[in-house]
Amino acid sequence: VAIAGFGMVGSAVAKILTQQEYAQLFRITHVLNRRIAEKRVAWIPEDVIWTEAFEEVLASDVDIVVELIGGLTPAGDWVKRALAAGKSVVTANKQLIAAEGLELSALARAHRAHLAFGASVAGGIPVLSGLQGGLAGDRLAKVSGILNGTCNYILTRVESEGVSFAQALAEAQRAGFAEADPSSDVDGADARAKIVILARVALRAHIEPEEVVCRSIRPISAADFCYAHELGCTIRQIASAAVHDNVLHTSVQPMLVGRNSPYARVDGAQNLVVSTGCFGGETSFSGTGAGGGPTAVAVVSDLVAIAGSEQVPATSAPPALRRFTVSADTLAAHYTRFLVNDRPGILAKITAVFAEHGMNVDAVLQLPGFSKQALPFAITVEPCSQLILAEALHQLRALEFMIEPPLCMPFLERTA
Amino acid sequence: VAIAGFGMVGSAVAKILTQQEYAQLFRITHVLNRRIAEKRVAWIPEDVIWTEAFEEVLASDVDIVVELIGGLTPAGDWVKRALAAGKSVVTANKQLIAAEGLELSALARAHRAHLAFGASVAGGIPVLSGLQGGLAGDRLAKVSGILNGTCNYILTRVESEGVSFAQALAEAQRAGFAEADPSSDVDGADARAKIVILARVALRAHIEPEEVVCRSIRPISAADFCYAHELGCTIRQIASAAVHDNVLHTSVQPMLVGRNSPYARVDGAQNLVVSTGCFGGETSFSGTGAGGGPTAVAVVSDLVAIAGSEQVPATSAPPALRRFTVSADTLAAHYTRFLVNDRPGILAKITAVFAEHGMNVDAVLQLPGFSKQALPFAITVEPCSQLILAEALHQLRALEFMIEPPLCMPFLERTA
Numbered sequence: 001v002a003i004a005g006f007g008m009v010g011s012a013v014a015k016i017l018t019q020q021e022y023a024q025l026f027r028i029t030h031v032l033n034r035r036i037a038e039k040r041v042a043w044i045p046e047d048v049i050w051t052e053a054f055e056e057v058l059a060s061d062v063d064i065v066v067e068l069i070g071g072l073t074p075a076g077d078w079v080k081r082a083l084a085a086g087k088s089v090v091t092a093n094k095q096l097i098a099a100e101g102l103e104l105s106a107l108a109r110a111h112r113a114h115l116a117f118g119a120s121v122a123g124g125i126p127v128l129s130g131l132q133g134g135l136a137g138d139r140l141a142k143v144s145g146i147l148n149g150t151c152n153y154i155l156t157r158v159e160s161e162g163v164s165f166a167q168a169l170a171e172a173q174r175a176g177f178a179e180a181d182p183s184s185d186v187d188g189a190d191a192r193a194k195i196v197i198l199a200r201v202a203l204r205a206h207i208e209p210e211e212v213v214c215r216s217i218r219p220i221s222a223a224d225f226c227y228a229h230e231l232g233c234t235i236r237q238i239a240s241a242a243v244h245d246n247v248l249h250t251s252v253q254p255m256l257v258g259r260n261s262p263y264a265r266v267d268g269a270q271n272l273v274v275s276t277g278c279f280g281g282e283t284s285f286s287g288t289g290a291g292g293g294p295t296a297v298a299v300v301s302d303l304v305a306i307a308g309s310e311q312v313p314a315t316s317a318p319p320a321l322r323r324f325t326v327s328a329d330t331l332a333a334h335y336t337r338f339l340v341n342d343r344p345g346i347l348a349k350i351t352a353v354f355a356e357h358g359m360n361v362d363a364v365l366q367l368p369g370f371s372k373q374a375l376p377f378a379i380t381v382e383p384c385s386q387l388i389l390a391e392a393l394h395q396l397r398a399l400e401f402m403i404e405p406p407l408c409m410p411f412l413e414r415t416a
Numbered sequence: 417v418a419i420a421g422f423g424m425v426g427s428a429v430a431k432i433l434t435q436q437e438y439a440q441l442f443r444i445t446h447v448l449n450r451r452i453a454e455k456r457v458a459w460i461p462e463d464v465i466w467t468e469a470f471e472e473v474l475a476s477d478v479d480i481v482v483e484l485i486g487g488l489t490p491a492g493d494w495v496k497r498a499l500a501a502g503k504s505v506v507t508a509n510k511q512l513i514a515a516e517g518l519e520l521s522a523l524a525r526a527h528r529a530h531l532a533f534g535a536s537v538a539g540g541i542p543v544l545s546g547l548q549g550g551l552a553g554d555r556l557a558k559v560s561g562i563l564n565g566t567c568n569y570i571l572t573r574v575e576s577e578g579v580s581f582a583q584a585l586a587e588a589q590r591a592g593f594a595e596a597d598p599s600s601d602v603d604g605a606d607a608r609a610k611i612v613i614l615a616r617v618a619l620r621a622h623i624e625p626e627e628v629v630c631r632s633i634r635p636i637s638a639a640d641f642c643y644a645h646e647l648g649c650t651i652r653q654i655a656s657a658a659v660h661d662n663v664l665h666t667s668v669q670p671m672l673v674g675r676n677s678p679y680a681r682v683d684g685a686q687n688l689v690v691s692t693g694c695f696g697g698e699t700s701f702s703g704t705g706a707g708g709g710p711t712a713v714a715v716v717s718d719l720v721a722i723a724g725s726e727q728v729p730a731t732s733a734p735p736a737l738r739r740f741t742v743s744a745d746t747l748a749a750h751y752t753r754f755l756v757n758d759r760p761g762i763l764a765k766i767t768a769v770f771a772e773h774g775m776n777v778d779a780v781l782q783l784p785g786f787s788k789q790a791l792p793f794a795i796t797v798e799p800c801s802q803l804i805l806a807e808a809l810h811q812l813r814a815l816e817f818m819i820e821p822p823l824c825m826p827f828l829e830r831t832a
Contacts, residue, residue: 118550126545128550129550130546134541134543134546135717137432139437265678280713281540284703285699288698293695293696297553297554297695301553301554305549
């Protein structure tokens with residue numbers, strides 16, 4: 001086994017593989033990283049080769065390459081060359097698998113090598129193997145979850161401490177839960193890659209990452225949690241994909257979820273995946289979705305599976321994936337929140353525009369204690385198309401009393 | 417595929433297998449049941465043979481026998497004869513797998529057949545495949561859960577409706593959630609078989625069902641829920657197995673669990689399994705643990721896995737299981753409840769006996785509204801050995817004011 005990328009996950013994988021119980025199954029041959037001299041540790045067996053050159057790994061007789069460098073370049077190129085050389089690959093690279101997974105799987109089959117990516121979604125939670133193996137006998141119609149621990153950490157901090165999004169983000173960055181550039185987490189690209197992989201495995205749906213609409217959690221404020229609580233809800237970044245009448249509804253966005261729902265109970269950086277099957281009903285998987293240890297467990301589990309399996313038969317082709325019309329629309333009850341410079345007539349104006357678009361107001365919430373010059377208040381509307389609602393909000397956005405663009409979030413449990 | 421046992425699960429399996437997507441993979445050859453004439457249904461393909469004779473199945477060229485008749489006899493004999501004839505077996509029979517699983521697996525290997533039992537624990541929740549595959553890279557130290565839907569249904573009814581155990585049981589029997597003889601469910605034998613299988617798969621522990629101590633949920637009353645709520649807890653039947661210093665601690669018994677814990681949130685007949693690994697931390701699996709549909713999903717998932725795998729290599733031997741000292745003791749804080757004919761001095765007498773046994777009282781709870789002639793009150797004690805506590809309670813039991821034997825339950829979260 002060669003380990004490409006010796007960061008938190010890579011060193012955790014090496015730690016597990018150097019345990020006695022794996023000594024007979026695996027031998028680490030190479031550790032590959034940039035500036036390898038700085039990476040050397042004493043607890044790795046002496047015969048392991050430390051290198052910065054992928055070519056050296058490729059030219060060796062190593063059986064399996066563990067790719068943990070992440071991103072599309074150069075990881076994609078390395079994975080392709082390893083597979084083409086007949087080496088099996090285990091990867092935690094969700095962006096690569098989401099974007100090029102089908103092509104890479106075909107390449108692996110053509111060279112009778114294994115490609116395993118159990119670590120690419122929800123770290124240590126065995127959700128891909130559960131969906132692929134244990135639920136193979138069901139016909140799954142929906143998969144959804146909390147797939148980004150950073151967002152969940154930030155949202156739970158805004159909720160519990162009443163701080164602003166910016167403060168919670170800065171705190172998450174200090175605590176090592178968020179990166180210097182947090183956009184992949186908070187704007188949804190990370191969860192998007194994971195829902196694309198889940199949709200492929202659970203729903204057998206072929207979908208490109210770009211087809212999944214992402215809405216950022218950046219506009220969410222402590223006031224939104226006050227109003228959500230009034231509605232018996234809290235706010236979570238939810239990634240979901242559901243097939244309904246041959247249309248695939250999928251999105252990554254903040255949603256209101258019931259405070260008693262399993263989604264509300266996901267703490268800090270934990271992850272949750274819920275699948276819904278025609279025969280077996282709802283099944284949930286939860287646990288630690290990221291971090292060195294749990295992700296390393298998923299990588300080693302893939303290694304164990306490869307070690308215990310035969311060579312890939314030349315003939316094996318996977319069941320074909322299905323192409324769906326992808327809808328970015330969510331038919332659901334919605335929460336909308338406005339930040340306004342208060343004056344008489346605002347509510348009349350907003351509700352008139354809603355009425356014009358055929359939307360029924362369900363509740364108006366305005367809690368005391370906010371400044372009149374920057375007053376947040378919320379309106380919930382009965383189930384409607386999110387796209388039509390967005391049109392109405394776009395029209396309202398231009399009004400002079402609006403301090404920032406209106407925010408809109410669907411209620412997860414009141415989604416059609 | 418031959419289906420032995422055409423009840424709720426068997427007919428659900430047949431329904432799934434007659435769906436179009438499985439037509440190329442599987443063909444049902446036989447349906448086997450007692451009084452087969454009464455079982456015939458029109459939606460099964462005409463070429464399927466309906467029979468009461470297992471010998472007919474055995475003599476045919478069927479590849480896989482699905483055993484859904486349950487119990488040790490004659491199911492054990494049939495499974496052995498099928499495996500010995502080189503036929504693979506898929507079973508949902510937890511009692512058989514708990515008692516004879518190792519022997520049957522060895523028999524299957526010797527005849528290069530598959531033996532799969534994913535449906536034997538937690539029905540449609542892919543927990544065995546998750547533990548076996550997705551968490552293979554972790555070293556698991558503990559597995560616990562709510563494994564019996566009938567107990568969970570009864571306990572949640574006693575809790576929410578304030579009815580007696582007997583009333584809730586009768587209601588569960590009317591609703592079809594409990595059998596005419598409920599002892600296997602409420603006294604723990606059902607959950608015991610499942611924890612034995614989970615301990616084997618997750619902890620690689622070899623343990624006989626008889627080694628697991630079971631305590632019944634029968635003595636639990638609505639008053640116990642009142643006191644549990646006062647303590648921020650509720651009551652659930654918990655099956656658990658944990659390895660600590662080479663001792664396997666395992667039991668099936670009612671326990672107090674925090675009202676915010678995942679155990680408290682398991683509704684009605686749902687199941688939950690939580691595993692704890694050295695590297696990956698806690699992982700939870702939840703969903704519908706019983707019933708025709710979910711159990712059939714698990715059976716069909718096993719069928720799909722067998723269809724997609726090679727013949728069992730003659731050489732493959734599973735990693736050896738470990739033998740542990742099994743402890744029936746639980747070192748934990750405990751809840752004790754007494755039902756007494758009230759008079760002065762009772763508390764002094766009980767606390768004196770507790771003190772003699774070296775146990776510290778944590779809290780005394782006596783809610784108003786109960787009859788003085790049959791007064792339930794509770795005492796919680798700081799962490800102690802459950803066996804020593806049982807001795808103290810045995811001594812107290814003889815006292816003339818005791819109306820029924822004292823009840824004792826550990827706090828799950830305050831277990832050492």
